[in-house]
Amino acid sequence: MLKNLNIRNYAIIDKLELDFDDGFSVFTGETGAGKSIIVGALSYLIKGKADPSVIRSNAEKAIIEGVFSVDEEMKDILTEADIDFDDEIIVRRVISRDNRNSIRVNDTGVTLNFLTSLFEEHIDIHSQKDSQYLLNKKNHLKLLDKYINEPELIAEYKTAYNSFNKAQKEYDELNEKTYNQAELEFYRFDLNELNEASLDLDEEDELIAKEKRYKSAEKYLMTLNGAVDLYDGNGGIDEKLSVLLKTLNLDDPVIESTKEKMQDLYYSFKDEMDKLKKLLNEFSDEDLNIDHIEERLYTYSKLKRKHATDTKGLIAKREELKDKIAFFEDREFVLAEKKKTVDELYVKAKALADKLSDIRKQKAVQLENQISEQCRELLLPNVVFKIDIAEMALNPSGKDDIEFFVAMNKGEEPKPLRNVASGGEISRLMLALKAVFTALSDTSLVIFDEIDSGVSGKVALAIGQKIAQIARNTQVLCITHLAAVAACADSHYYIFKSDDEGYSNTSVKRLEHEDIIKELATISTSETSTSALEAAEELYASAQASIGK
Numbered sequence: 001m002l003k004n005l006n007i008r009n010y011a012i013i014d015k016l017e018l019d020f021d022d023g024f025s026v027f028t029g030e031t032g033a034g035k036s037i038i039v040g041a042l043s044y045l046i047k048g049k050a051d052p053s054v055i056r057s058n059a060e061k062a063i064i065e066g067v068f069s070v071d072e073e074m075k076d077i078l079t080e081a082d083i084d085f086d087d088e089i090i091v092r093r094v095i096s097r098d099n100r101n102s103i104r105v106n107d108t109g110v111t112l113n114f115l116t117s118l119f120e121e122h123i124d125i126h127s128q129k130d131s132q133y134l135l136n137k138k139n140h141l142k143l144l145d146k147y148i149n150e151p152e153l154i155a156e157y158k159t160a161y162n163s164f165n166k167a168q169k170e171y172d173e174l175n176e177k178t179y180n181q182a183e184l185e186f187y188r189f190d191l192n193e194l195n196e197a198s199l200d201l202d203e204e205d206e207l208i209a210k211e212k213r214y215k216s217a218e219k220y221l222m223t224l225n226g227a228v229d230l231y232d233g234n235g236g237i238d239e240k241l242s243v244l245l246k247t248l249n250l251d252d253p254v255i256e257s258t259k260e261k262m263q264d265l266y267y268s269f270k271d272e273m274d275k276l277k278k279l280l281n282e283f284s285d286e287d288l289n290i291d292h293i294e295e296r297l298y299t300y301s302k303l304k305r306k307h308a309t310d311t312k313g314l315i316a317k318r319e320e321l322k323d324k325i326a327f328f329e330d331r332e333f334v335l336a337e338k339k340k341t342v343d344e345l346y347v348k349a350k351a352l353a354d355k356l357s358d359i360r361k362q363k364a365v366q367l368e369n370q371i372s373e374q375c376r377e378l379l380l381p382n383v384v385f386k387i388d389i390a391e392m393a394l395n396p397s398g399k400d401d402i403e404f405f406v407a408m409n410k411g412e413e414p415k416p417l418r419n420v421a422s423g424g425e426i427s428r429l430m431l432a433l434k435a436v437f438t439a440l441s442d443t444s445l446v447i448f449d450e451i452d453s454g455v456s457g458k459v460a461l462a463i464g465q466k467i468a469q470i471a472r473n474t475q476v477l478c479i480t481h482l483a484a485v486a487a488c489a490d491s492h493y494y495i496f497k498s499d500d501e502g503y504s505n506t507s508v509k510r511l512e513h514e515d516i517i518k519e520l521a522t523i524s525t526s527e528t529s530t531s532a533l534e535a536a537e538e539l540y541a542s543a544q545a546s547i548g549k
Contacts, residue, residue: 001444001475002042003088004067009059010044011037014505018493024471026486027479027508028519029495034506035479038495039125039449042066042477045093046119049112050101058503061096073442077118083108091115125447126434134433135418141402143433144387146440148363150356157352161396164345171338174327184328191321194314197299204300204311207293213279214290224280231273238273241266346394353399360400361389367436374432379462380425382410427451431463435470446470448478452485461543464488468547483523483536487543492516516540 007016012034027035044054045064055062067090070078078085083105092104103110105118133139145154213220231237245266248259303314327334364387375383383406390401405414408425417429431451438446452463464485467478471490480486492511497504511519521528521536 001069002066002477003069004065005038005042005045006063006065007038007041008063009056010041010054010062010064011056012497012504012506013037013041014056014500014503016506016508018508018510020475020477021491022471022475023490024468024476024478024488025491025493026489027477027493027495028481028486028523030497031481033495033497035495036449037506038508039447039477039479042447043125045091046123047112047116050095050099052095052097052099055095055097056503060098061094061100063092063094065090065092067091069444071122071442071444074118074122078105081108081110081114083110121442123445123447124434124438124441124443126430126449126451134430137403137416137418140387140404140417141397141400143404143437144360144364144367144402145397146437147367148359149440150359153352153356153359157349157356157398158396160345160349160352161394164342164349164394167338167342167345171335171342174335174338177327184325187321187324187328191318191325194303194318194321197303197314199300199303199311199314199318201311201315203296207297207300211290211293211297214293221280224276227276228273228280238270241269349394350399353394356398357389357391357400360398360402364389370436371432374435374466375429377462378428378432378466379459380408380428380432383408383429384412384414386414427453427455428459428463431466435466438470438474443474445475445477448476448480450479450481452480452482456482457484460484461488461546464543465547481523483520483539484543486516486523487520487540488547490549492519494519 001022002020004020005016005018007013009015016038018038027038029035040054041064045066048054067088069088070085074089075085078089083089085106089106090104092102094100094102103112103115105115134143229236245259245263248255248262250256300311304310307314307317309317323334368385368387371385372383375381375385386405386407388403388405391399392401393399404417406417406429407414408429431448434446448467451467452460455463460482461484464482465488467476467485468488468490470476478485478489486492494509494511494515495506496509497506499505509515517533517536517540518528520540521532524536524539525532
């Protein structure tokens with residue numbers, strides 16, 4: 001949720017600070033006063049690329065700062081980025097004419113990509129341009145899958161499909177491959193060389209460690225001999241510890257307990273010294289001579305250079321060569337086995353795709369009814385919303401080709417959503433879709449920029465009521481020119497423009513009840529006469545009552 005917005009030197013805004021509550025906040029004001037500029041500044045704060053043109057003409061830099069509450073998902077992202085936070089974060093952007101731009105979250109510098117990822121699932125800025133997301137066919141499957149809420153099944157299917165797809169590609173590659181006799185002999189030579197090398201990851205690590213010790217043999221011998229002499233020599237540590245333990249021979253529970261603990265430490269110390277003695281003896285072991293170690297390491301090094309890979313890659317190469325030779329010698333059998341695997345994986349993926357498709361078809365009917373009901377509440381009684389589900393070949397999303405269809409008027413056949421709606425109808429249809437899908441998402445803030453354009457009267461009130469309904473679960477900021485929409489808000493902000501010292505400046509005032517009534521009267525009739533104020537008061541009371549206030 002947005003709690004505070006501070007804007008300085010942005011477009012025609014000199015200095016502006018706003019506090020926000022949850023629920024439905026509305027912005028009104030004359031055309032050109034700067035309503036969309038405020039939305040633009042907020043949009044710029046969370047995802048805009050640095051652009052000096054947004055800086056106020058008499059300033060060198062613009063600053064936009066927002067205070068946001070954070071949810072659990074955002075906390076995880078912030079923690080992973082090592083950004084300190086409490087229950088709120090301060091996001092600050094500075095845009096300078098000299099390109100000294102910065103983005104900070106709680107005083108930690110971040111990238112624009114990070115900022116976008118932090119907010120992309122939580123803030124939805126809806127304008128006419130943003131309607132294209134809902135109209136675009138390629139997004140309809142994503143929206144339906146959000147509605148059906150089957151993330152585990154979708155993930156299971158994707159895993160099954162990827163396994164099938166990988167096996168299919170491997171089969172196709174094998175089916176196209178042919179080897180001549182010269183290639184076969186080459187593969188056999190390399191395989192024989194790798195087999196004779198008897199490569200092993202653990203052996204290589206052990207050889208490297210032993211080589212390091214033997215190359216430092218003099219230092220090792222001096223250190224280890226010295227340690228053993230200190231322990232085993234005449235009057236050494238072992239002898240003194242033995243004497244100490246024998247000395248503590250008193251019938252006292254405290255001393256006996258201490259003696260037992262010291263004996264445990266003594267035996268542990270003795271075990272560790274035995275390990276050092278064993279290591280010392282290895283330097284004279286003929287089976288572990290330095291020549292043998294370096295010879296084996298050379299074998300590893302030579303083969304890694306030849307095949308341009310590490311030891312793990314050499315082991316994989318060995319298995320790959322075995323498969324190639326086996327394929328050459330029994331091509332039909334290998335292809336048949338691979339095809340059997342492909343078919344089994346296809347059957348598994350197809351079964352999951354069928355299950356997913358059945359759920360989509362069942363839920364699609366519910367979604368159709370829910371969106372149609374939302375449209376009726378927005379005074380679009382004749383809207384018929386349909387979800388077309390056509391079958392296609394298996395793909396990463398399943399087997400369904402999804403597209404939203406709609407008929408706006410009685411007697412019309414539903415057509416693709418992108419082709420039929422326009423003007424005020426598209427605004428209401430988009431609002432109906434938003435009402436459904438916002439409730440299913442992690443969105444904590446929705447911003448409507450004149451979603452009520454092209455409507456009036458009862459339709460405007462229906463839009464205001466619908467936005468208020470959305471605001472029960474999600475903070476909403478809305479720019480409007482309609483009194484009926486504004487009358488449904490929880491908070492009302494009036495935006496106005498003035499000229500100061502030769503420059504235009506946008507300001508905002510949060511209105512209380514009396515000023516709200518005056519603004520509603522002005523929006524409705526362009527006057528504040530007694531009759532206009534009475535009508536505005538009646539509209540406000542009626543609108544607030546209709547949304548349960």
